[in-house]
Amino acid sequence: MKWMLFSPEIFYLLAALCFLLLSMTGRLHRRRDHHIALALAVAGVAVCVASLQLEGSLFSETYKIDLFSQVFKLLLSVGLALVVGICSELRGIQERYEHEVYLLLFPCTLATMLLVSSIHWLGVYVSLELSSYSLYILVALRKDWTQGIEAGLKYFLVGVFASAMMLFGMVILYGTTGTLDVKQLAQILPGLMSHAAVVVGLLLALSGFFFKLAVFPFHFWAADVYQGAAHQIAAYIATVSKVAAIAVLVRMVAMLGGSSDYFVHVLAVLSVVSMTVGNLAAIAQKDLKRLLAYSTVAHAGYVLIGILSMNPGGYAGAIFYAMAILVMKFTVFLVLVKVAWDGTNLEVDGLAGLHRRSPLLAMALMVALFSLAGLPPTVGFTGKFLIFTAAMERGHFALVLIAMINVVISLYYYLLMLRAAYLLEPQEQCSPLSLSAPIKLLAGALVVVMVAAGIFPRYLMDLARNAAQGLM
Amino acid sequence: MSFLIGTEAIAHVAFWIVVGLTFGGAVIAVFPRNIIYNVLGLVMALSGVAGLYLYLGSFFIALMQLLIYVGAICISIVFAIMLSRPLHLEVPKRSVPKVAMAAGASAIFFAAVVGVIFKSNWVPAPEQSGDWSVVTIGHLLLTRYDLVFEVISLVLLVAIIGAIVTAGYSRRFSS
Amino acid sequence: MVTLNSYLTLSAVLFSIGAVGVFTQRNALIMYMCIELMLNAVNLTFIAFSRYLNDLGGHVFVFMIMTVAAAEAAVGLAIIMALFRNKETVNVDEINLSKG
Numbered sequence: 001m002k003w004m005l006f007s008p009e010i011f012y013l014l015a016a017l018c019f020l021l022l023s024m025t026g027r028l029h030r031r032r033d034h035h036i037a038l039a040l041a042v043a044g045v046a047v048c049v050a051s052l053q054l055e056g057s058l059f060s061e062t063y064k065i066d067l068f069s070q071v072f073k074l075l076l077s078v079g080l081a082l083v084v085g086i087c088s089e090l091r092g093i094q095e096r097y098e099h100e101v102y103l104l105l106f107p108c109t110l111a112t113m114l115l116v117s118s119i120h121w122l123g124v125y126v127s128l129e130l131s132s133y134s135l136y137i138l139v140a141l142r143k144d145w146t147q148g149i150e151a152g153l154k155y156f157l158v159g160v161f162a163s164a165m166m167l168f169g170m171v172i173l174y175g176t177t178g179t180l181d182v183k184q185l186a187q188i189l190p191g192l193m194s195h196a197a198v199v200v201g202l203l204l205a206l207s208g209f210f211f212k213l214a215v216f217p218f219h220f221w222a223a224d225v226y227q228g229a230a231h232q233i234a235a236y237i238a239t240v241s242k243v244a245a246i247a248v249l250v251r252m253v254a255m256l257g258g259s260s261d262y263f264v265h266v267l268a269v270l271s272v273v274s275m276t277v278g279n280l281a282a283i284a285q286k287d288l289k290r291l292l293a294y295s296t297v298a299h300a301g302y303v304l305i306g307i308l309s310m311n312p313g314g315y316a317g318a319i320f321y322a323m324a325i326l327v328m329k330f331t332v333f334l335v336l337v338k339v340a341w342d343g344t345n346l347e348v349d350g351l352a353g354l355h356r357r358s359p360l361l362a363m364a365l366m367v368a369l370f371s372l373a374g375l376p377p378t379v380g381f382t383g384k385f386l387i388f389t390a391a392m393e394r395g396h397f398a399l400v401l402i403a404m405i406n407v408v409i410s411l412y413y414y415l416l417m418l419r420a421a422y423l424l425e426p427q428e429q430c431s432p433l434s435l436s437a438p439i440k441l442l443a444g445a446l447v448v449v450m451v452a453a454g455i456f457p458r459y460l461m462d463l464a465r466n467a468a469q470g471l472m
Numbered sequence: 473m474s475f476l477i478g479t480e481a482i483a484h485v486a487f488w489i490v491v492g493l494t495f496g497g498a499v500i501a502v503f504p505r506n507i508i509y510n511v512l513g514l515v516m517a518l519s520g521v522a523g524l525y526l527y528l529g530s531f532f533i534a535l536m537q538l539l540i541y542v543g544a545i546c547i548s549i550v551f552a553i554m555l556s557r558p559l560h561l562e563v564p565k566r567s568v569p570k571v572a573m574a575a576g577a578s579a580i581f582f583a584a585v586v587g588v589i590f591k592s593n594w595v596p597a598p599e600q601s602g603d604w605s606v607v608t609i610g611h612l613l614l615t616r617y618d619l620v621f622e623v624i625s626l627v628l629l630v631a632i633i634g635a636i637v638t639a640g641y642s643r644r645f646s647s
Numbered sequence: 648m649v650t651l652n653s654y655l656t657l658s659a660v661l662f663s664i665g666a667v668g669v670f671t672q673r674n675a676l677i678m679y680m681c682i683e684l685m686l687n688a689v690n691l692t693f694i695a696f697s698r699y700l701n702d703l704g705g706h707v708f709v710f711m712i713m714t715v716a717a718a719e720a721a722v723g724l725a726i727i728m729a730l731f732r733n734k735e736t737v738n739v740d741e742i743n744l745s746k747g
Binding site: 491494495498499501502503507510511514517518521524525528529530533536537540541544545548549552553555570571573574575577578579581582585586589590594596597604608609612613617620624627628630631632634635636638639 | 651652654655656657659660661662663664665666667668670671672674676677679680681683684687690691694695696697698699700701702703706707709710711713714715716717718719720721722724725726727728729731
């Protein structure tokens with residue numbers, strides 16, 4: 001039963017087809033569609049949980065299924081289910097195109113799943129493009145169309161440029177090694193790491209994922225795209241898309257990174273610049289989504305530290321951090337979607353009076369922000385701790401020091417957000433936010449997860465360690 | 473002896489003509505500020521690349537290049553220009569520092585790549601035989617690369633849906 | 648005989664010219680065309696290496712890049728046209744594209 005290995009992907013393909021058929025019926029039943037999407041997304045999580053222990057390879061050894069890929073598939077499916085969970089009112093999207101949102105979200109998630117398992121450059125490239133194209137369109141579907149289309153265009157141009165760079169890197173690697181198969185590459189490359197061509201090729205080949213993760217030279221789309229996209233779509237980009245990019249970077253660096261000092265140095269520079277640029281730019285932002293975008297850039301820098309440590313601890317830290325990012329960023333976006341319920345953009349000051357309008361959301365925001373800032377006892381602290389200790393083991397003291405300084409800088413703007421939510425008085429009277437019971441439950445659960453995973457991280461850490469073990 | 477030009481010499485001249493076409497086309501595609509010239513330059517450059525594929529012996533890829541790039545993409549760019557862009561609009565001036573910076577950055581990149589090209593010694597395959605026919609490529613697509621082949625159909629589906637959605641969008645909601 | 652290095656140099660030239668265009672042009676459509684040029688440089692390199700290494704993988708890759716390029720044209724041109732028609736501009740400066 002070899003196709004069982006492929007079951008999560010098949011499930012998401014069928015779910016996408018289901019929405020293709022629904023969108024052809026033409027009639028819009030918002031509640032029904034949302035319920036179907038939610039049911040399918042939750043079922044997808046179940047399928048991914050069921051296939052967690054599968055192992056094997058498919059398609060002439062170009063598609064690898066191991067604990068690493070299955071853990072990430074689970075994360076991606078959870079991310080999709082969470083995002084679909086806040087899609088009950090898609091006020092930021094043109095009404096006519098609500099079918100298409102689900103129709104594009106499912107193939108996009110499918111593409112990210114293909115990404116984490118592909119170990120052939122061709123598969124990596126094609127699935128990256130599939131996920132990117134769905135996102136370009138999703139971003140452009142904003143109700144305020146000029147904003148959406150502008151953001152979509154920017155995302156498109158930067159993305160296509162990054163993929164041209166990536167292809168150039170792949171072709172250099174192909175020329176030096178004669179193979180496109182990452183597994184064969186992993187056997188050939190260690191002996192060639194002193195060649196300039198290999199290092200340049202490898203860095204360029206990873207640039208497509210630097211773009212997805214919004215790492216420094218490819219970070220400048222993030223703010224405009226987050227601002228221009230509907231909140232739910234921005235949440236998707238900030239969670240699922242990032243997790244997939246981290247997965248590919250971890251796998252490729254673990255398989256191909258070898259022991260080249262140049263490669264590590266370049267990654268370290270990218271990491272430092274991303275952190276610093278992200279945090280400094282975030283301080284100046286008024287718009288909440290722009291601020292979150294720059295904080296994402298900074299977090300990409302932290303993740304890179306884990307990856308460039310190139311030891312099992314570093315990879316496990318990066319995997320753990322991917323889990324943390326998923327929960328933390330999603331919680332902030334949940335608050336954003338509920339506070340800006342009419343689908344318009346929200347300024348940081350727009351959070352004013354949140355603790356009175358909805359104490360639960362205010363608390364969720366507080367925990368998420370503490371977690372993003374890396375304060376104990378939250379999951380963000382544990383993630384940073386794992387990454388920094390792994391980097392210390394490899395002697396990257398300066399890097400960890402710079403990261404620490406950055407964490408302190410980031411504290412400033414996270415506290416500004418918190419101040420807006422707890423201390424600022426709203427200018428006009430705001431009615432309390434009415435939340436549906438499932439959303440209340442979800443917010444409560446997220447808070448519990450963030451704190452519990454911070455205090456008792458053992459289970460998740462073991463999962464991350466085991467997943468990282470399989471990579472080496 | 474001048475009338476006894478060998479076929480090799482003719483091939484050589486043809487090669488340099490194709491290279492000139494590609495290079496000239498690329499320059500025309502990138503630098504003028506009248507968009508019609510840019511498209512024509514792109515057509516030239518892409519046809520030149522098709523010629524290079526022929527020279528490399530990949531007849532099928534050359535044909536695909538002409539069909540997809542020149543025949544489909546360039547034509548749809550021309551349609552995009554005709555359908556939408558008000559040609560009379562003022563084209564903005566370039567800022568000199570920006571151009572200089574871009575040229576500098578690209579020159580550094582180019583120098584780095586050329587350095588890499590000439591410093592590496594590329595190892596050729598031991599024998600230059602092999603089957604380059606379309607049949608073999610098709611066979612590979614449906615055996616070794618079948619996953620990619622399936623995913624690409626999904627890419628096309630998503631792109632078509634996306635194009636319909638975004639293109640239909642503006643007309644209905646712009647006014 | 649034309650050596651591998653001349654093909655590689657030519658495609659590096661094409662790639663760099665395309666990159667210059669992406670950075671200097673303000674018109675979204677021309678930027679897109681420059682990126683197509685860069686992709687073509689990659690394709691050329693793939694075919695050259697594929698011949699040199701006697702490996703069909705490069706041909707298959709080019710096949711896929713071309714198909715993706717067709718999809719890219721559909722998505723990209725649709726977005727660019729939606730922008731054109733609604734805003735009467737194609738200049739990325741006016742749509743704050745170059746703003747960091």
